[in-house]
Amino acid sequence: MTEFNAAKIARTSTGARVDLVLVSQMVTRGAKVLDVGCGDGELLHLLGESRDVDGRGIELSREGVNECVAKGLAVIQGDADTDLGDYPNDAFDYVILSQTLQATRHPRVVLEHMLRIGRHAVVSFPNFGHWTVRLQLLFAGHMPQTDILPYSWYDTPNIHHCTIKDFVQLCNAIDVKIEKAVALNAWGSPLRLNAPWWFWNLFGEQGVFLLSRKS
Amino acid sequence: MVDAQSLTDTIVRDADRPRDSLIATFGADKPLKLDAGVSLSPFQIAYTTYGTLNADKSNAVMVCHALTGDQYVAQVHPVTKKNGWWETLIGPGKPLDPARYFIICPNVIGGCMGSSGPASTNPQTGRPWGLEFPVVTIRDMVRAQAMLLDHLGIDTLFAVVGGSMGGMQVLQWAASFPSRVFAAVPIACATRHSAQNIAFHEVGRQAIMADPEWRGGRYHLEGSNPRRGLAVARMGAHITYLSDAALHRKFGRKFQDRENPTFSFDADFEVESYLRHQGITFVERFDANSYLYLTRAMDYFDLAADAGGTLAAAFKDTPTRFCVISFTSDWLFPTSESRATVHALNAASARVSFAEIVTDKGHDAFLLDEPEMFGIVRGFLEGARKARGLARGLTSK
Numbered sequence A: 001m002t003e004f005n006a007a008k009i010a011r012t013s014t015g016a017r018v019d020l021v022l023v024s025q026m027v028t029r030g031a032k033v034l035d036v037g038c039g040d041g042e043l044l045h046l047l048g049e050s051r052d053v054d055g056r057g058i059e060l061s062r063e064g065v066n067e068c069v070a071k072g073l074a075v076i077q078g079d080a081d082t083d084l085g086d087y088p089n090d091a092f093d094y095v096i097l098s099q100t101l102q103a104t105r106h107p108r109v110v111l112e113h114m115l116r117i118g119r120h121a122v123v124s125f126p127n128f129g130h131w132t133v134r135l136q137l138l139f140a141g142h143m144p145q146t147d148i149l150p151y152s153w154y155d156t157p158n159i160h161h162c163t164i165k166d167f168v169q170l171c172n173a174i175d176v177k178i179e180k181a182v183a184l185n186a187w188g189s190p191l192r193l194n195a196p197w198w199f200w201n202l203f204g205e206q207g208v209f210l211l212s213r214k215s
Numbered sequence B: 001m002v003d004a005q006s007l008t009d010t011i012v013r014d015a016d017r018p019r020d021s022l023i024a025t026f027g028a029d030k031p032l033k034l035d036a037g038v039s040l041s042p043f044q045i046a047y048t049t050y051g052t053l054n055a056d057k058s059n060a061v062m063v064c065h066a067l068t069g070d071q072y073v074a075q076v077h078p079v080t081k082k083n084g085w086w087e088t089l090i091g092p093g094k095p096l097d098p099a100r101y102f103i104i105c106p107n108v109i110g111g112c113m114g115s116s117g118p119a120s121t122n123p124q125t126g127r128p129w130g131l132e133f134p135v136v137t138i139r140d141m142v143r144a145q146a147m148l149l150d151h152l153g154i155d156t157l158f159a160v161v162g163g164s165m166g167g168m169q170v171l172q173w174a175a176s177f178p179s180r181v182f183a184a185v186p187i188a189c190a191t192r193h194s195a196q197n198i199a200f201h202e203v204g205r206q207a208i209m210a211d212p213e214w215r216g217g218r219y220h221l222e223g224s225n226p227r228r229g230l231a232v233a234r235m236g237a238h239i240t241y242l243s244d245a246a247l248h249r250k251f252g253r254k255f256q257d258r259e260n261p262t263f264s265f266d267a268d269f270e271v272e273s274y275l276r277h278q279g280i281t282f283v284e285r286f287d288a289n290s291y292l293y294l295t296r297a298m299d300y301f302d303l304a305a306d307a308g309g310t311l312a313a314a315f316k317d318t319p320t321r322f323c324v325i326s327f328t329s330d331w332l333f334p335t336s337e338s339r340a341t342v343h344a345l346n347a348a349s350a351r352v353s354f355a356e357i358v359t360d361k362g363h364d365a366f367l368l369d370e371p372e373m374f375g376i377v378r379g380f381l382e383g384a385r386k387a388r389g390l391a392r393g394l395t396s397k
Helices: A018-025 A042-051 A062-070 A080-086 A107-117 A131-140 A164-173 A197-203 B004-016 B138-151 B165-176 B195-210 B212-217 B227-241 B244-250 B270-283 B288-300 B335-347 B363-367 B371-388
Strands: A032-036 A054-059 A074-077 A092-098 A118-126 A176-184 A206-213 B022-026 B043-050 B060-064 B102-106 B157-163 B181-187 B321-327 B351-357
Touching: A018 A042, A018 A092, A018 A118, A018 A176, A018 A206, A032 A042, A032 A107, A042 A054, A054 A062, A054 A080, A054 B351, A062 A074, A062 B351, A062 B371, A080 A107, A080 B335, A092 A107, A107 A118, A107 A164, A107 A206, A131 A197, A164 A176, A164 A197, A164 A206, A176 A197, B022 B138, B043 B138, B060 B138, B060 B165, B102 B138, B138 B165, B138 B288, B157 B165, B157 B371, B165 B181, B165 B288, B181 B371, B195 B212, B195 B227, B195 B288, B212 B227, B212 B288, B227 B270, B227 B288, B227 B363, B244 B270, B321 B335, B321 B363, B321 B371, B335 B351, B351 B371
Parallel strands: A032 A054, A032 A092, A054 A074, A074 B351, A092 A118, B060 B102, B060 B157, B157 B181, B181 B321, B321 B351
Antiparallel strands: A118 A206, A176 A206, B022 B043, B043 B102
């Protein structure tokens, strides 16, 4: 079961998913990267092609792993919640968690591990503070379902939804520095950079964050 | 069934002069230094090759065989007349295509198909070594293979591939000669032999040694052959290569050529008949003492112990890229063993891929038609070819 419906995320003119392009642009060329929850390897492939990175992946689903390895990507089967502890400190330049944060059992622990293993972390997630989500709960009175998150409350793999505001608070709580943050609207365009957080939290469908350790 | 004398004679002949094989001999100037603290000299390695070595000698692939395998990996076996044991993986259009790669498959040291082992003639006495042959380890096998590579004038292997004991050799290659291995594919194996596996091996060895025909390992000299003991060892081991589900699917409780039980100890059940057949055919192509030596080599295998107790240290700063593969129903080398290998490789910052393949065929799955495994090996090798700069110019032939 995938965490979200990737087909509903906007794509660039070259066919690449906008959120993945944004993530890849936050990674310096030639860096060593670990993609946690790499799915079918689309981001790792993009990073290899466009940023010349030395990429590795962890993926929970067996199908995803086997598909990735058959494509020549260095991917292992593993669980973000249990297996990140096996990686040594500073093993990577970047650890990426793309559209997976909301499916982890312990998002805070996962984030802490990411910034232990890598000097930087890149996290992208669907913003549960988006106005369409808020309206569903307010007026329809049921748990929100969106194009990207089509699941019912009882069968969703996404157990830890958060808003952009929530995520910023978590970063502050664990003393993580936000190097860069971008919110994408439903059409995949970045929202105005100088807009206040509340604006992003209401109109951003996705948040993409570049993080680093404070100390 | 052939008599014991001629069976033993055939085995001794194949141990010195195997059919359809190349032989590399290493004289007194090139002794093989063994972990046991002694040197083997002179010695020989029998091997087969497929494909052509390219001009810059960068397309060599070593295939390491399992406990009861040999160098006949992709050709008809001269004794059994069966197809090569890994023709599912090696051949035109297969993941290991001789049109692309120069594939080398040596018989291991301690084996009985032409590489020096207990059935080979001891040059000092002119008679088969028997138990006077020194005990060898997986590391010794790989040392000998590295000498074969020197002999062939090849510096670096593009890949080393093997399953089970062959997979142990792959891991040992990466640990002993990291700069000579570009890509490693250890399948259905572990970095150490578990207590349970040592226990199974001990049962097999005891079966051989309990056969009066074994004669304290001197059957070569006394015209006998412990084929009953070796057959029982093979039957027991063969069960560990399968799975409950596979045995049930294949045989269930079906009777062999009869409608009702005979109320005797005849092979009433199909599964009994199958195992007996496995045992009987095995003794025609395998030396009982060699079985003792090779099982012992696997028992001693422990890469972490060799590296001071930390497995990751065995692969520290390795430049090799790995593709570790396991099978869901393999209880001899379960996925947990492969995971431990992967964790150590991650801790060593190695470039590692790991896939577990769903199958009910047990440990033997690595030798069988497993399309998913072929897809993974093919994809991994393709990626490695690109990284190695092999992908252009060599793709067509």
